[in-house]
Amino acid sequence: EKDRRIRFENAPRFGLVGKPLEMTYRVLGTNNEAGSVDVRVSVNGEQVSVESATIGQAMPLQVTIPGAGRNIVELAIDPEPYELTDTNNRAIALIDGIRENxxxxxxxxxxxxxxxxxxxxxxxxxxxxxxxxxxxxxPEKQDGTPINELSLIAxxxxxxxxxxxxxxxxxxxxxxxxxxxxxxxxxxxxxxxxxxxxxxxxxxxxxxxxxxxxxxxxxxxxxxxxxxxxxxxxxxxxxxxxxxxxxxxxxxxxxxxxxxxxxxxxxxxxxxxxxxxxxxxxxxxxxxxxxxxxxxxxxxxxxxxxxxxxxxxxxxxxxxxxxxxxxxxxxxxxxxxLEEERLTADGRGMMLEIRRQTMSDDPGPAQIITPSGKAMTVKLERAEPGVFLGSIETSEIGLYQVGNGDLKALAHVGPVNAPEFTDVVSTENRLKAPAEATGGSVRRLAQSSALGNLTGGVTLPSVVPVRSTGAAAGNDWIGLRTTDDSVLKAVSRVPLFGGFLGLGLLLLALGSMWYREGR
CATH class of the missing domain: 3.40.50.880 (Class I glutamine amidotransferase (GATase) domain)
Structure with a gap:
């Protein structure tokens, strides 16, 4: 298994418009991978630079926030052959641009x-x-007041x-x-x-x-x-x-x-x-x-x-x-x-919401390009004078490009830098210590061609019940400890509507209904 990923180490939530913003990021690989990799840096969908990053080291990054409001800074690296996933080859930072006084x-x-x-x-x-x-x-006013008695500044x-x-x-x-x-x-x-x-x-x-x-x-x-x-x-x-x-x-x-x-x-x-x-x-x-x-x-x-x-x-x-x-x-x-012509988009959960401000009567539909490159359109409905809204439920996580006329906007839908993709390489180390401390073990399923037809190409250890005081693992088996907190003695089943009892209950129900309707 191998996977290369990129993540932000330090990404401020706010930045001054037009001023450089200091950030740090790190590229990580598997099996102590070394070397360097090119990182593409994009701000609001436009590539601004290509940085060379040393794998495993924290790297500095300086970006300039172009405008007030929501800005999207994206880092991306090329995928490797046979990677587990390329979802974590991109990292997103949402930064609100604020102006100086x-x-x-x-x-x-x-x-x-x-x-x-x-x-x-x-x-x-x-x-x-x-x-x-x-x-x-x-200045043209002359009232004879001495200059040294004036309290006004020039x-x-x-x-x-x-x-x-x-x-x-x-x-x-x-x-x-x-x-x-x-x-x-x-x-x-x-x-x-x-x-x-x-x-x-x-x-x-x-x-x-x-x-x-x-x-x-x-x-x-x-x-x-x-x-x-x-x-x-x-x-x-x-x-x-x-x-x-x-x-x-x-x-x-x-x-x-x-x-x-x-x-x-x-x-x-x-x-x-x-x-x-x-x-x-x-x-x-x-x-x-x-x-x-x-x-x-x-x-x-x-x-x-x-x-x-x-x-x-x-x-x-x-x-x-x-x-x-x-x-x-x-x-x-x-x-x-307060711009008369403005297009904004935002992701709420897996819903993409679009807002269009315009002085026209009908701006037309919005064009959307999904993270995978698929194109679609969304109809914009009039919400109030000068404001049109649209929304669409999505299934892809990532950056969506939204266009309407000459205006464009970006929106990230889904969780930003989802934690389930931060480290997808399987490992025994996370559970090994607590398992061994309680008498158990953590096993990796070994490949086996002999049992391929039965177990899908892997050898499974035997699973056996053991006493609460016994060992819970062996060379070719793992155990489940029995606690004896409860003991099942027997199971009895009786049909509720079987035989004459069921027939009697049915006749009683029908008779009751006939009697009520008759009254």
Whole structure:
């Protein structure tokens, strides 16, 4: 018997996205096998390297976690001829990718009632490092206050918007208007930051429609809509658009299922023209209220009202401001769970479950490739707007490839690194010590051609009962000790419905039934 197998010695459950993760593994053989073997390393189904491993020694491994959420690291070696099984020639590690703290820059253009809403939300998120500036005293304001009596610090514009702008995952302008605080060239840097993968959120107020609007700066190339100059002061219930009912940012928002929605009214909408991207919420007169757009490799969001703080203050019962604001921020920072088009698969027991997020009405069936290479399809059923589910019961253990359109996903079905395959070579050593300590023995069935027709090619020792004090093993026999805890004296059997007794019982039952029916 021989078998070669691979296993993880140290495999952390979590790893930082984009950072190297240290792991160790070992390749084991039978009969003190020596030498080296090539190990193929794959992350999420894509081979990333081929490592040379010394058999029997713990080997270091360094992999980079590509994305947040579930990641699958697989090690594989080629099977040997006449191996007992090749199931243990692969080892799987499931690693959850987590991001380092996200850095957010919040710039409030002026103090207003909702200024602290964004700040409180972002400060309450342990995964966010917040830098917040409020422009309380613009440079053009001259009130005669001596410089040494000012308690405000200078706004580090060059450091934030030139030197360290790439370090931020999200920039928020909360009711900000163009002043001399930011040089006009810096708006071009912000637009370039978005094009190269950054995230920008505009929480617009009346100043967005005025003469000092940031839409009149080079930042306009990154904005999803230009102002019309109109500010609509009219009570309305924020509502989800048809796209908003399917979009992960607003889908299933608490209180949105009723008409009117089960949240408070707002009283101001900023007018815009030619909106781009996706309008997922609408305000007064069905005007766009929340726009989400992609610009180059980055993302931009625009809130066309400054009255979200009414929900935070509990006006008319308030609303889901925490849920909505947090989803907006994490969508802008490319959280995988909030992607409009997303395909995920997961194994639960021997069931493969598939989840498809999409903005379309029907994504079509999912294509599946089993570990053995067999192809099949699974129909995806609509579970809620924008979400389709499918499942299939499987019989193979291993990695399944799932595809739908241009999206692909991997899922491991069955036990990960099943313990029954960790060492399949038969051995007498595990039971030999306790068996000999109790007077017994462990025997390997020897091959024999003489008894092949009777015993299938093996010689079986005789099995005999022995007293509790006697030896339980010999050269060609093994014994089963009798304990005399119980003694069987005799067995008696009596037919219940035999003869006249059975006939009498049958007639009694029939008579009883006839008597009851007759009454």
């Amino acid at each position: 996200l850095r957010v820059l919040l710039v409030s253009g002026e103090p207003h009632a909702g200024e602290r809403t964004w700040r409180n939300l972002l400060k309450s998120d342990a995964s966010v490092d917040l830098v917040h500036f409020t422009i309380l005293r613009p 706004f580090p514009t060059r450091e934030l918007f030139v030197e360290k702008i790439k370090d931020f995952d999200l920039i928020i302008f909360d009711r900000y208007q163009h002043r001399d605080v930011l040089p006009i060239l810096y708006y071009d840097y912000i637009a370039e930051y978005v094009e190269k993968g950054g995230a920008l959120l505009i929480a617009a107020g009346p100043e967005y429609a005025g003469e000092s609007s940031i839409a009149r700066t080079p930042l306009m190339s990154a904005l999803p809509a230009m102002p019309t100059g109109e500010v609509v002061d009219k009570a309305f219930y924020p509502r989800l658009t048809e796209l908003g009912q399917r979009h992960p940012v607003t889908r299933g928002l608490d209180g949105s299922a009723t008409e009117p929605p089960h949240w408070s009214r707002w009283f101001r909408t900023i007018g815009v023209e030619n909106p781009e991207g996706e309008a997922v919420m609408k305000g007064a007169d069905d005007r766009p209220l929340l726009l989400l757009d992609r610009k180059g490799e980055g993302r931009v969001g625009m809130f066309l009202s400054d009255q979200g703080w009414l929900w935070a203050r509990g006006f008319e019962g308030g609303g889901p401001h925490v849920q909505l604001y947090r989803r907006i921020a994490h969508w802008l920072m490319k959280e995988p769970e």
